[in-house]
Amino acid sequence: xxxxxxSLTSFVVLALFHAITVESAxxxxxxxxxxxxxxxGNNNYLNVPISLKSNFPHNGIxxxxxxxxxxxxxxxxxxxxxxxxxxxxxxxxxYLSIKNVTETLRRGVNFASAGxxxxxxxxxxxxxxxxxxxxxxxxKHDLTNLLGAKVVDDCLAIALxxxxxxxxxxxxxxxxxxxxxxxxxxxxxxxxxxxxxxxLKMIYNLGARKFxxxxxxxxxxxxYLRSLNPTGGCIDELNQLSEQFNAVAEPRIKQLSCQxxxxxxxxxxxxxxxxxxxxxxxxxxxKELTSACCGAGKFNGEAQCTPNATYCSNRNEYLxxxxxxxxxxxxxxxxxxxxxxxxxxxxxxxxxxxVVQS
Numbered sequence: 249x250x251x252x253x254x255s256l257t258s259f260v261v262l263a264l265f266h267a268i269t270v271e272s273a274x275x276x277x278x279x280x281x282x283x284x285x286x287x288x289g290n291n292n293y294l295n296v297p298i299s300l301k302s303n304f305p306h307n308g309i310x311x312x313x314x315x316x317x318x319x320x321x322x323x324x325x326x327x328x329x330x331x332x333x334x335x336x337x338x339x340x341x342x343y344l345s346i347k348n349v350t351e352t353l354r355r356g357v358n359f360a361s362a363g364x365x366x367x368x369x370x371x372x373x374x375x376x377x378x379x380x381x382x383x384x385x386x387x388k389h390d391l392t393n394l395l396g397a398k399v400v401d402d403c404l405a406i407a408l409x410x411x412x413x414x415x416x417x418x419x420x421x422x423x424x425x426x427x428x429x430x431x432x433x434x435x436x437x438x439x440x441x442x443x444x445x446x447x448l449k450m451i452y453n454l455g456a457r458k459f460x461x462x463x464x465x466x467x468x469x470x471x472y473l474r475s476l477n478p479t480g481g482c483i484d485e486l487n488q489l490s491e492q493f494n495a496v497a498e499p500r501i502k503q504l505s506c507q508x509x510x511x512x513x514x515x516x517x518x519x520x521x522x523x524x525x526x527x528x529x530x531x532x533x534x535k536e537l538t539s540a541c542c543g544a545g546k547f548n549g550e551a552q553c554t555p556n557a558t559y560c561s562n563r564n565e566y567l568x569x570x571x572x573x574x575x576x577x578x579x580x581x582x583x584x585x586x587x588x589x590x591x592x593x594x595x596x597x598x599x600x601x602x603v604v605q606s
Contacts (some may be wrong), residue, residue: 327410407458464494466518
């Protein structure tokens, strides 16, 4: 394929690249970076504790074939739904499963790793953000050798780069400090956002132009965190830390977009979205807002969802699948909000608007 490819004009090769990826997709490829909310199986290939894997029942009970794939939910996750809504038959495969770079031509690559964070000190043994960026750089290098720089750069400029991270960084910080000191909290958030922007710049320099970024949500309301609170309520300190991250990150990303030519972004505020859902949960079909569907102990949040754990039958009515992660139903709603949500939820534009921008 190599010699033949390089003899074609860039225009023809670009058309060939589109044909290889998917038919009638809104973007030629999706590149995914992040943690367990977006992991589709990378951690299956890592020597990490069982708590950082989900390749066993009851995970995947609602996935086609009832297969536990490494997704931390009962079925599909948000990136699955976004990919399918953008015209792909399925979402990008986990990077560590790929044996040949030509596999990335069909729909992109997913680098997300459960337990990872923006900081290299978060989730040791997982694919931290720096490692994910390095893997993307290698992917681009391999594709360039195969198709040529002009073709790959043209495709990356219109591909979607999807990020969901910082959650584990804040969990780790909270567990270590209690997030009780406002001055230290502000410095931590500032440093975390600085590090994140550094990763975005590196990916931009590698050719990315369209960035979809998911902000952190009501982390303190996860069933595990509720189980730690004697009152059974949310951990307010963690939620406040998450709000602070969004308050700092979004304007800093806006500033970055003014500095880097062609940088376009869509920022999803997960906290605002959560409050929208919690205000009228019945509107979205949710009845159980505090307990996990699968697990054990208080709020089903004290233990991981394992083959021996109990699980609910009315999964569509639960916000949480396990002690930390959403159900397929909430992932589906999140995808809808990100794709077509108003500026209240997604700023400055939603994903549907982002992918069509030139």
